[in-house]
Amino acid sequence: MKGLKIIVLAKQVPDTRNVGKDAMKSDGTINRAALPAIFNPEDLNALEQALRLKDKYKGSTVSIVTMGPGRAADIVREGLFRGADNGYLLTDRAFAGSDTLATSYALSCAIKKIEPFDIIISGRQAIDGDTAQVGPQVAEKLDLPQVTYAEEIISVENKIVNIKRRLERGVEIVSSPMPVLITVNGSAADCRVRNSKLLMKYKHAKTVSELQNESDDYIKLQKERTYLQIKEWNVSDVSADKEALGLSGSPTKVKQIDNVVLQAKESKKLTSDDKDIDFLIKELVENHTIG
Amino acid sequence: MNNVFVYCEIEDSIVADVSLELLTKGRDLANQLKCDLEAVAIGYNLKEIGKQIFPYGVDKLHIADDKRLEYYLTLPFSSIVINLFKKENPQVALFGATSVGRDLGPRISSALVSGLTADCTGLVVGDYDDPKTKKNYKNLLYQIRPAFGGNIIATIVNPEHRPQMATVREGVMKKEIFKHNYSGSVVNINVDDYLNDTDFAVKIIERHIEANKIDIKKSSIIVAGGYGVGSKENFKLLFELADVLGGEVGASRAAVDAGYVEHDRQIGQTGITVRPKLYIACGISGQIQHRSGMEESAIIISVNNDPEAPINSIADYVINGNVAEVLPKMIKYYKMNSK
Ligand SMILES: Cc1cc2nc3c(=O)[nH]c(=O)nc-3n(C[C@H](O)[C@H](O)[C@H](O)COP(=O)(O)OP(=O)(O)OC[C@H]3O[C@@H](n4cnc5c(N)ncnc54)[C@H](O)[C@@H]3O)c2cc1C
Numbered sequence: 074m075k076g077l078k079i080i081v082l083a084k085q086v087p088d089t090r091n092v093g094k095d096a097m098k099s100d101g102t103i104n105r106a107a108l109p110a111i112f113n114p115e116d117l118n119a120l121e122q123a124l125r126l127k128d129k130y131k132g133s134t135v136s137i138v139t140m141g142p143g144r145a146a147d148i149v150r151e152g153l154f155r156g157a158d159n160g161y162l163l164t165d166r167a168f169a170g171s172d173t174l175a176t177s178y179a180l181s182c183a184i185k186k187i188e189p190f191d192i193i194i195s196g197r198q199a200i201d202g203d204t205a206q207v208g209p210q211v212a213e214k215l216d217l218p219q220v221t222y223a224e225e226i227i228s229v230e231n232k233i234v235n236i237k238r239r240l241e242r243g244v245e246i247v248s249s250p251m252p253v254l255i256t257v258n259g260s261a262a263d264c265r266v267r268n269s270k271l272l273m274k275y276k277h278a279k280t281v282s283e284l285q286n287e288s289d290d291y292i293k294l295q296k297e298r299t300y301l302q303i304k305e306w307n308v309s310d311v312s313a314d315k316e317a318l319g320l321s322g323s324p325t326k327v328k329q330i331d332n333v334v335l336q337a338k339e340s341k342k343l344t345s346d347d348k349d350i351d352f353l354i355k356e357l358v359e360n361h362t363i364g
Numbered sequence: 365m366n367n368v369f370v371y372c373e374i375e376d377s378i379v380a381d382v383s384l385e386l387l388t389k390g391r392d393l394a395n396q397l398k399c400d401l402e403a404v405a406i407g408y409n410l411k412e413i414g415k416q417i418f419p420y421g422v423d424k425l426h427i428a429d430d431k432r433l434e435y436y437l438t439l440p441f442s443s444i445v446i447n448l449f450k451k452e453n454p455q456v457a458l459f460g461a462t463s464v465g466r467d468l469g470p471r472i473s474s475a476l477v478s479g480l481t482a483d484c485t486g487l488v489v490g491d492y493d494d495p496k497t498k499k500n501y502k503n504l505l506y507q508i509r510p511a512f513g514g515n516i517i518a519t520i521v522n523p524e525h526r527p528q529m530a531t532v533r534e535g536v537m538k539k540e541i542f543k544h545n546y547s548g549s550v551v552n553i554n555v556d557d558y559l560n561d562t563d564f565a566v567k568i569i570e571r572h573i574e575a576n577k578i579d580i581k582k583s584s585i586i587v588a589g590g591y592g593v594g595s596k597e598n599f600k601l602l603f604e605l606a607d608v609l610g611g612e613v614g615a616s617r618a619a620v621d622a623g624y625v626e627h628d629r630q631i632g633q634t635g636i637t638v639r640p641k642l643y644i645a646c647g648i649s650g651q652i653q654h655r656s657g658m659e660e661s662a663i664i665i666s667v668n669n670d671p672e673a674p675i676n677s678i679a680d681y682v683i684n685g686n687v688a689e690v691l692p693k694m695i696k697y698y699k700m701n702s703k
Contacts, residue, residue, distance in 0.1 A: 089513025
């Protein structure tokens, strides 16, 4: 079998799992700047599945595609440090404010530029939205079959991919022809760590914008080592229609945002003393909550 | 035309609870919007399925019944729903936020270029003034959901695009029979009009799906444990207390992740939502993702050795103490007082 051409869709997200005290402002709103930007966890699971295919099927390549502000080039670099071969950053003001539909449109335009490919892999969902919509929507836009909730890409034989899915109450093994889009669950294998050789090799991988502030010598070096170039694409590079992007391309509008406020109840304070527990149980029995 | 549609998930000829919950919500929305409620059922051997669906107030049931549709597959199922929606133009379409609904919903919304909001915790009819165009919209569906890891609550609207689509997790909406003898019409979909062979490109090779063994949602008393319970061994105390009270055991994600109990018992944003008569939170700190799945419980007791634990602020009774010490006493005094 000749190698597979694999695309991994990955997103940089604020680490919403660690919204600590310093991330909440005194008025109860979130201070986004205080949240570290991380590689979306399930996208790392996706990357690992891609890298395993690359290990197994010689000659395969893994390309990272991410969309976001300039600093999202970190996602491509992180992918390179762990074993990806190259990467693309979609960045343009016109992408800002996109909902999942507009995002999937932008990604599908980029993927059309990268064609041909065999497998697109992404995380099931991103922790800043938890929607799980972008993967299937990209698949629909590219008219591809999709396999969601994947836990393991088992094998590729005769242009057919075998995939194990982890569902609410069990597992399913499915086969799909290629090209196909697969979204990977957090229950899949963790991603390997950075490889120190790759870290050395790709430390200076940069986008065009990142090079702007560098010295001429540095830029010259970059030009010679093409593997250090992270491709940076804007709306016209991927031939996208501006109207289908950003706020205008997003059917969903945010009407209102409310902070989660804790409404403190009047609670009865008790201890673990026998008399307190006895009192509590009696009260619950009397008001028919239990018994 | 322009009715409220609910997609009904079916496994082993039984309509999923989440779909029945959505039918109840759908009936309520249809009443407010003064339109009909329609349901879509896709599967195999569905001749009797209407009996389960109509009592929830369904006016029209669309059935696609075919051997090839016995198990959910993205392409044929989405193809049927997309074509049906193109013909019927629903104003609202609801799906369970399950592995099926979250696979199907986005595919449909992409094909129809309509907005989809995932994991809604509230669906309300209301008006909307667009701040930019100053246009006023009447009777939109407010899709209310936690966002940003549950730290904020967002209200989403889809002013221009139809259907307004949303997914909702199991247990979030209440399931209620509308009228036992409610009757509506059945429309049999001719599946060959909507399907072609390429829709069956993805094949199911093996399937091991277990019936829902643990169903804590129906229990009116839940004894839930968190990371503070400390061990699988200590969780036995919770099972014992639940047993004497006639309740079920639930858990926080940290307790599930630690392997103290099975995932089916996880309560919260990524687990199930419960609203029992009594919720006893043992060694649970009460992060927002957990609270969103239990805060509507009628009475909440918190057993925690940290008097400042966030859960305490929504508890009716706060017992400052150690789980391993308090639970045996609760069991003992219940046995003494209940007779
Ligand atoms: C996207 C996302 C989704 C999530 N979904 C969920 C979800 O669905 N459900 C969920 O529960 N969580 C969810 N979480 C995780 C959630 O944020 C918390 O991490 C989790 O709920 C904490 O569980 P805990 O309260 O058991 O553990 P901890 O926060 O570690 O709390 C343990 C508590 O036990 C107390 N304690 C310790 N020892 C004792 C003792 N001996 N006796 C009495 N008390 C003791 C401590 O004081 C503390 O209050 C989610 C997080 C994210 C980011």
